[in-house]
Amino acid sequence: xxxxxxxxxxxxxxxxxxxxxxxxxxxxxxxxxxxxxxxxxxxxxxxxxxxxxxxxxxxxxxxxxxxxxxxxxxxxxxxxxxxxxxxxxxxxxxxxxxxxxxxxxxxxxxxxxxxxxxxxxxxxxxxxxxxxxxxxxxxxxxxxxxxxxxxxxxxxxxxxxxxxxxxxxxxxxxxxxxxxxxxxxxxxxxxxxxxxxxxxxxxxxxxxxxxxxxxxxxxxxxxxxxxxxxxxxxxxxxxxxxxxxxxxxxxxxxxxxxxxxxxxxxxxxxxxxxxxxxxxxxxxxxx
Numbered sequence: 537x538x539x540x541x542x543x544x545x546x547x548x549x550x551x552x553x554x555x556x557x558x559x560x561x562x563x564x565x566x567x568x569x570x571x572x573x574x575x576x577x578x579x580x581x582x583x584x585x586x587x588x589x590x591x592x593x594x595x596x597x598x599x600x601x602x603x604x605x606x607x608x609x610x611x612x613x614x615x616x617x618x619x620x621x622x623x624x625x626x627x628x629x630x631x632x633x634x635x636x637x638x639x640x641x642x643x644x645x646x647x648x649x650x651x652x653x654x655x656x657x658x659x660x661x662x663x664x665x666x667x668x669x670x671x672x673x674x675x676x677x678x679x680x681x682x683x684x685x686x687x688x689x690x691x692x693x694x695x696x697x698x699x700x701x702x703x704x705x706x707x708x709x710x711x712x713x714x715x716x717x718x719x720x721x722x723x724x725x726x727x728x729x730x731x732x733x734x735x736x737x738x739x740x741x742x743x744x745x746x747x748x749x750x751x752x753x754x755x756x757x758x759x760x761x762x763x764x765x766x767x768x769x770x771x772x773x774x775x776x777x778x779x780x781x782x783x784x785x786x787x788x789x790x791x792x793x794x795x796x797x798x799x800x801x802x803x804x805x806x807x808x809x810x811x812x813x814x815x816x817x818x819x820x821x822x823x
Contacts, residue, residue: 552614553618554803555614555615555618555799555800555802556600556614556615556618556619557622557626557629558592558593558594558595558597558600559593559629560803560806561592561596561806562588562589562590562591562592562593563589563810564592564806564807564809564810565588565589565591565592565593565689566585566588566589566810566813567810567811567812567813568686568689568691568809568812568813569584569588569689569693569694570585570813571690571780571811571812571813571815571816572690572691572694572695572709572812572816573694573816574776574812574815574816574819575773575776575780575812575815575816575819576694576700577819578694578695578698578700579698581694581697581698583640583643583644584640584644584648584693584697586636586640587637587640587641587644587652588689588693590634590636590637590640591637591655591656592689593629593633594633594634594637595656595659595660597626597629597633600615600619601619601623601626601630602630605735606731606734606735607728607731607732608731610730610731610734610735611727611728611730611732612728612799614799644697645697645699647696647697648693648696648697651688651692651693651696652693655685655688655693658681658684658685659685662678662681662682678725678740679718679721679722679724679725680718682721683714683717683718686713686714686717687710687711687713687714687717688710690713690717690812691706691709691710691713692706692710708763708767709767711763712760712763712764712767715756715757715759715760715763716756716757716760716783716784716787716809717809718756719753719754719756719757719787719790719791719805720787720790720806720808720809722741722749722752722753723749723753723790723791723796723801723802724802724805725740725741726744726746726796727796727797727801727802728741729741729742746796749796750791750792753787753791754788754792757784757787757788757791760784761781761784764777764780764781764784773819775818775822776815776818776819779814779818780811780812780814780815782814783808783811783812783814786808786811787805787808787809790804790805790808
């Protein structure tokens with residue numbers, strides 16, 4: 537029997553759907569938001585979570601299925617084949633996500649809607665203008681900007697929707713989350729360098745070795761670990777901080793223990809990004 541996330545299992549059946557359908561990305565976004573909700577003691581906001589799931593899934597769905605991405609034919613040929621074989625399903629999924637996400641926006645606070653619009657604008661620019669010939673989102677700022685969108689959506693949106701002020705502590709937490717997410721994006725960008733170069737995207741990673749990218753990702757994790765240490769001393773629950781910081785260790789395991797050019801690495805790295813759900817569950821159990 538194939539391993540659950542072996543490269544072979546990710547080519548057919550449920551494994552392929554988990555790998556190629558962006559619904560997994562939407563679930564990871566929900567995990568990030570629930571992490572903030574649990575750690576900050578916020579009320580669970582179902583419309584926000586549903587809108588976050590739909591928005592994240594749609595962004596990656598448009599990028600993977602409804603825009604011309606010649607680089608994917610080199611970087612992700614299995615994904616291209618899966619998308620072409622499931623266009624009808626993806627069309628239905630797109631309509632449902634648009635309808636559900638749009639309906640959920642009606643229940644969000646005005647300040648949250650403004651932030652959703654800003655984050656959606658950045659994500660849309662990345663999808664529609666990926667940085668050909670080094671313009672726009674090309675270069676190292678691309679993974680940094682995407683990490684910033686993920687961190688803002690996962691940390692600031694729940695706080696804004698709950699009416700909490702965005703003070704220094706919230707901004708530091710936003711930075712901590714961004715440093716946690718960034719290694720995943722660095723690895724993914726580096727793994728895609730061949731197809732990006734063939735498509736004229738002028739990838740920053742073309743001149744980097746795997747070891748250099750791993751150390752860059754490790755630097756991000758070490759900075760996040762320093763933030764977690766300060767948070768553990770100054771925060772109200774060192775236990776939850778420690779559980780949350782386990783995600784940094786897991787991400788380091790992905791960075792150094794797996795080949796970033798294998799499809800299962802991308803799936804496992806995405807799942808690690810959803811780790812904040814675990815400390816949130818613990819927070820609810822001990823309340």
